[in-house]
Amino acid sequence: MRMPSFVNKVSVPAFSYSVTREYPYKWFTPVAIVGGILLTVLFSAINFYSTAYTMVTTTTPYRESFLSRRWPRYIPDIFTSKIQPWCEPSVIPAHSYFNTNQSGLTYELFSVEGEDFSTAALNYSGGSIDECAVEELSIRFETSNSRSPVQMSTSDWEVTVSSFITCRIEEHQVLLITRYGPMSTDIMDSKGSLPLGFYGHLSEGQLSMPTPGLYWAEQLSKAFWLETLVAITNETIQESAAGTAASRYNLSSGFITLYPRSDSQGMDMKNESFFGYVEWAFFDQARGQRYMGSSYDEGIIGLGRNKSWPNVWSQVDRLGKAMVSTNYRDLGQWQLPSQANMLSTPESLRYWTANFSTILAQSPNWLMERWPLSTFDDMEEEFFVTDLLNITTSSIITTYMCQEPVLKSWANVIVSILVADLVFLRAAWSLYNLIVGYFLKSRHPDANICEDCLARKKEEDSLAKQPTTTNTIASTDISEQDIEMKHLPAQRPSAGQYESTQSSLTHRNEESQSLLEVEERHATNDTGPSVVRTSPLGS
Template sequence: MSSFCYSITRPYPYKWFTPVAVVGGIVLAALFSFINFYSNAYNMITITTNNPDIVEANRWSHIPGSLTSRIHPKCEDAIIPVGSTFNTNQTALSYQLVSLRNHPALSYHNRRLAFCEVTQILIDFQTSDDRQAALIDRSSWGVTVSADITCNAPNEEHEFSNIGFRTHYDPLSWAAEPGVSGFIRVNASSPGFLWANTLLLAFWTETVTTIVDQTIQPNSSEIVPQFNLSSGYISFSRPGININNESFFHLGKYAFFNLPESKAYKGNFGVQEDTLYEDFITNNTWPNIWSPANRLAKAMYSVIQVDLGQTDTVITTFDGTPTDTSILTTADRLRHWTENLTQIWDRSTVADKDNLLPYGWMQMRQFDKNTDATDPRWPLQFTPSVISATW
């Protein structure tokens, strides 16, 4: 007979009640202890990561969320203040955050950059003014390419933040001057960025060589003396739909200065100015650096597009045909734009130029889509981009 009894009259009617009650109590106690342990009894530690998507992946998706909500890992947003520099996961150029609507810093959570637009590219020419002696020893002229960019980056609530970037490129001074960038890292396993770096460096040195040739003081009476120049710039904006067009950039202006004689040579180009950029090229307008500068601006524009992961954005014209706004994204375009790289490099006036080619990975030659492309149809394999940060 059961040992559990009513207090006054009769015992429990079932003999199995006592063992069931005892065993059931033990099982329930163990069950509630298990639930309490896995929902509360854990050690919270902080770690850092460069890829929050992996950390926040739902690895316990097969378990009800009510049991794992307290232990699911979560990364805090990375805070990027206005004025700070960063790079993308492609590690090509470095960028400075220069503007952010209504906020002093960008709260960022590894969301891909979207709808990026290069609003201006500026090529700045300098001689000895404000340049270090070591740089003058490498080249009498210095050339720095700058670009202003706007992008959108969605937050956790899928709200877009309009952000403004600025980047600078000068392979000579990037290690000596804050805010000026060369290629941060050249990855031999990424043929796309190897050729992006190659083109940008080639057209940069071509522009340097040309401005040196245009301003060198002639020592022969048969050569018409050129004006003396101290500095200058060319600004490009409003990119079009066909990068092969000499007037791909619809608007811009230029200025060159002869400081010893207090003279300036200025002008604008664009449809409203009745002067297209291609007119400078056709007329050999002095200083005749328009073609190399045009190629350099287009290379910078194309490198920024792939570094910010904008290669999957297809824009069409009014008649439905796709635009041609990059020199990097197909084998045929790349072969066309690398046609004269060997001659450009051989003519370069930059001292110790071969030191600018990292580890022998880059070669100044024409692209061969049969041997250089991993896939002849889409050889460069560029991917979407995110801002590199620590979470």
């Protein structure tokens, strides 16, 4: 049976939203607002640092300067850990060449401790060069072997000095070799297998303004190299009967090897016993003769006093000490005592440059013109004293493969941040409601159902418990319409803030229809007199 509508349906504009329960927490809205603002800032920061930058590969020789562009410390690492600039270690193979940041000599990485000799390599990350010690110096003499006509026309002899140095570089014990010989750096006849400047100071051609320390290192090395060159030339010529000069024994090559004492790093450079063990050999290839010897007890100073042939021992001693001082300064060994380096104090420089005038007087004019010398005076003392006393640590100059963060276009950054923020804020809001609802149900179970819902439930229960209405209708002759209207529940309390007018009417219509259905069921099951229902409203 269809229940007719009580009133005409009227379209009433209304705004409605669902309310499942009443929240007893007054802090819910303020927390939602403040938390939303804070979460927006947090999510924006996370999205910015995670999506706004892309890592780009680049190469640079300035590793420390590159890494100094790291994000400030006040930004948490959780944001910047993946967008920090970083560099891979530079691989320096054995038998390759490098320079230090002092820009002095060129060094060859001869070996790395614990690595295979043929495949050894140093993984270098910009650390300092520490604990260096010159283990051996070899001064080599050449006449015609391996020399070009240009070099032979310049001088009968060529002198080169080599240093064998052990150092610790980033927990690796390495062996370095460096050489010095101004004549071997002739641009017209440079050795193709070696880098330009390998036998000389880079300050000559590559530094327009060399540091004072390296300038005087070059002056001392050049002066004592020139002194040794003149000495070996004078020792190996002899006057013939015709009055012409000829090489004594017709020597073609030779070497003198110097070994510093184990405690040499604490010794004064003026000490004549700085080099403890000496060995030498000279060769006459035309006759197949060789002249060899060694001295441990007397050392190099004893050979000089005895004027053992060839009498170049004093000159070789000064050249070796100049090379050691240059090595220690170029490798940044600032911790050594000042007396263990010729370049440490103005007094030391004045002492070692005092005989430059004698060296120049003994040298041929063409040598003085090509390699001029300077002496240290009082005016230069004021200018150079600060730099000479401050030896800085050294590091290897090499190229690093690095990655740096580069900011994307602002349009892409803003769009990606907005989209990500919306997703995160939606998830945060759902989680917030879930948590508050969970604690609300457990601590305030009476808030699970609204008051109006409970009132309506009680009325429905009371109607279900009332006696059968069929007999009442038959005895009182009350029309069904009146009964229906009288048995309708009383008007509910006003709920204007929850429902619109149209929704209230619709609800009452549904309750009336429910009541009639209940009465029909009672009439069917009742064995009393039958009742004829009439409805003035019609079926």
